[in-house]
Amino acid sequence: MQHISKLLIHDFLKWLKIFIILASLGSHNIAANAAKILGIFPHASESHFMLMRTFMMELARREHNVTIFTSHRLDDRLDNLREIVVEPEFPFWKEVQKQSGTKDLQELSKVGDEKLVKYLAHAGHSLMDYFLSNYQVKDILDTPPEQFDYDLIIVDLFYTEALLALGYYFRTPVVGIVSSDFANYMERVQEIVVPSACLPYNLENYDTSIGFWQRLDNIKQCRRRRDAFISEHYAKQEQVIRKYLPQLQGQIPSIVELQSNLALLLVNDYYPLATPKPLIPNIIPVGGLQIRAPRELPWHVRRFLDEARSGVVYVNLGDEQLCSEIPKERMEVLLHVFSKRDERFLMTCHDLKKIDGLPKNVMLNHLVPQTDILAHPHIKLFIMNGDLMALQEAIIRHVPIVGIPLFDNELENVQTAEKLQIGLRIDYANFTEASLNWALDAMANKEFYVLNIRDISKIYRDRPLGGLASALFWLDYILRYGSQPLKTQGIGMPLDQMHLSDLMIYNFLLLLLTLASLVGLYFLGLFLWRKRQTEKMFSKLN
Numbered sequence: 001m002q003h004i005s006k007l008l009i010h011d012f013l014k015w016l017k018i019f020i021i022l023a024s025l026g027s028h029n030i031a032a033n034a035a036k037i038l039g040i041f042p043h044a045s046e047s048h049f050m051l052m053r054t055f056m057m058e059l060a061r062r063e064h065n066v067t068i069f070t071s072h073r074l075d076d077r078l079d080n081l082r083e084i085v086v087e088p089e090f091p092f093w094k095e096v097q098k099q100s101g102t103k104d105l106q107e108l109s110k111v112g113d114e115k116l117v118k119y120l121a122h123a124g125h126s127l128m129d130y131f132l133s134n135y136q137v138k139d140i141l142d143t144p145p146e147q148f149d150y151d152l153i154i155v156d157l158f159y160t161e162a163l164l165a166l167g168y169y170f171r172t173p174v175v176g177i178v179s180s181d182f183a184n185y186m187e188r189v190q191e192i193v194v195p196s197a198c199l200p201y202n203l204e205n206y207d208t209s210i211g212f213w214q215r216l217d218n219i220k221q222c223r224r225r226r227d228a229f230i231s232e233h234y235a236k237q238e239q240v241i242r243k244y245l246p247q248l249q250g251q252i253p254s255i256v257e258l259q260s261n262l263a264l265l266l267v268n269d270y271y272p273l274a275t276p277k278p279l280i281p282n283i284i285p286v287g288g289l290q291i292r293a294p295r296e297l298p299w300h301v302r303r304f305l306d307e308a309r310s311g312v313v314y315v316n317l318g319d320e321q322l323c324s325e326i327p328k329e330r331m332e333v334l335l336h337v338f339s340k341r342d343e344r345f346l347m348t349c350h351d352l353k354k355i356d357g358l359p360k361n362v363m364l365n366h367l368v369p370q371t372d373i374l375a376h377p378h379i380k381l382f383i384m385n386g387d388l389m390a391l392q393e394a395i396i397r398h399v400p401i402v403g404i405p406l407f408d409n410e411l412e413n414v415q416t417a418e419k420l421q422i423g424l425r426i427d428y429a430n431f432t433e434a435s436l437n438w439a440l441d442a443m444a445n446k447e448f449y450v451l452n453i454r455d456i457s458k459i460y461r462d463r464p465l466g467g468l469a470s471a472l473f474w475l476d477y478i479l480r481y482g483s484q485p486l487k488t489q490g491i492g493m494p495l496d497q498m499h500l501s502d503l504m505i506y507n508f509l510l511l512l513l514t515l516a517s518l519v520g521l522y523f524l525g526l527f528l529w530r531k532r533q534t535e536k537m538f539s540k541l542n
Helices: 002-033 046-061 092-100 113-132 135-141 161-170 212-244 255-260 299-306 328-339 370-374 388-396 408-419 433-445 448-461 467-481 501-541
Strands: 036-041 065-070 081-085 152-156 174-178 264-267 283-285 312-316 344-348 362-365 379-384 401-403 423-425
Touching (some): 036 046, 046 065, 046 081, 046 152, 046 467, 092 113, 113 135, 113 161, 113 212, 152 161, 152 467, 161 174, 212 255, 264 467, 283 467, 299 344, 299 362, 312 370, 344 370, 370 379, 370 388, 379 388, 379 433, 388 448, 401 433, 423 433
Parallel strands (some): 036 152, 065 081, 152 174, 174 264, 264 283, 312 344, 379 401, 401 423
16 A cells, blocks of 8 residues: 555656646747837827737737837736836827817817828827937937847837837837728828729729719829828928937938838728728738727626616717817706616716716716726617727627717718618717707617627627737737738839839830821821822923
8 A cells, every 4th residue: 555655656746747847848938939029109098098008918918028118007017018107198189289279179170181180290290209208218219229129119100100210220120000090091001002002082982983083183182182191290200200319320211111111010990890902911900909808897887787777878979088078068968868868878088087967877987998898788879989999899799889970080980880780870060969869769779780780790700810819910920930021012112113104104105106106107108109209290291
């Protein structure tokens, strides 16, 4: 018996030793594959930063060593994640309002696109000037390239293109994240993905009956918009590069050149919310990247939702539209309609903890992530502004929407929801008690909105990898092989070469020359023939 016990103990110690060796090899393998990743995210918007937060946290959980420079706190802690907060937050949209001379977002929404691009360019320049002047960020900028030990740089691309120069200066691959498709904004980046950099029509609203002159006018507008974008926005971003990276000593590349060297561009969009179109290999659609598994709600919010017998309507009109800045008459419309209905209403306000005269069936929330709220089974409807990420979350959580859009991009998103029959729209100018009650009643009494959004959700989620998994896969691909295998040489190519306009002009001139030669030969032949006839006539007379 004692002998058997000794054998069992010996076998146990043997297998324990093998397990420890295998575990150490596994941990060594993880450590060997771990990369040092630098993330730079200047924007302070909560909804905008949601993408970056989810992505960077997941990278850290996968054993990568992550350092983040941000104006928005993560609210989570991991040993291999270092967070450097640049405070106070830069008020990007307040700066846009200041440049435009508008007092609020309602006035700003009425500004034309051409002027808005100019104001956004000024705000982007001010944002980068503020962020890069921070002493903590300057420590990175002052690092000699040979001492820069990060394997990858991830940047938030929205009027922040100056950040791309860091990859050029430190000779490190750069991954850009765009929180939306922003088709017009990204034209210069995506100019190779369509047959023409400036399409003579809009892919979303293409009409086969569009006429020649309309197409010609569309091309002129597109070229004018692009030229203005380059002269207004890119020029200001290049000024920032010259100011904060003087080490380049006159070798500063253009923004277009920097964009052509992007290792990856992660675009937060996917079908059917996005219009299908050709893509180059390093532009990766990762729509819904920010959506993770739902977490447990705080007890007071969970009880408010659990006890709602008639269901709950969730209300979030956007992070840029602060509750304190909603016009008084519009807030009164909201609260008065809510107070007369059987449903409960959970309203997110990041700037207010209390509203006077709040009805008993309304709760104010300013801490709980939206994706966790929408996952609760009693949420029946989502009143929103048309933000793309909010729409993605509604689709994943099977919650139909009522959209009250303010800006053009919000309107386009809500119109997409209408086409997909997963929501209704209330025009901001027609926001009244009657219109709000009509929308709430229509959504409550038509079950096909719920059935449709389940079908759309199935389509949206049906892909080889989800948004976050796709982003992680391709980032690991870049870490393994570098950016060269995915690099498309066409990006950055002059437009006349890309669209063969110089060859078309050459062929046109060659055709003219050929026609001119034929006409010349005809008249020469005619001249010689007439001369010959004249000589014959004179020879007969003689």
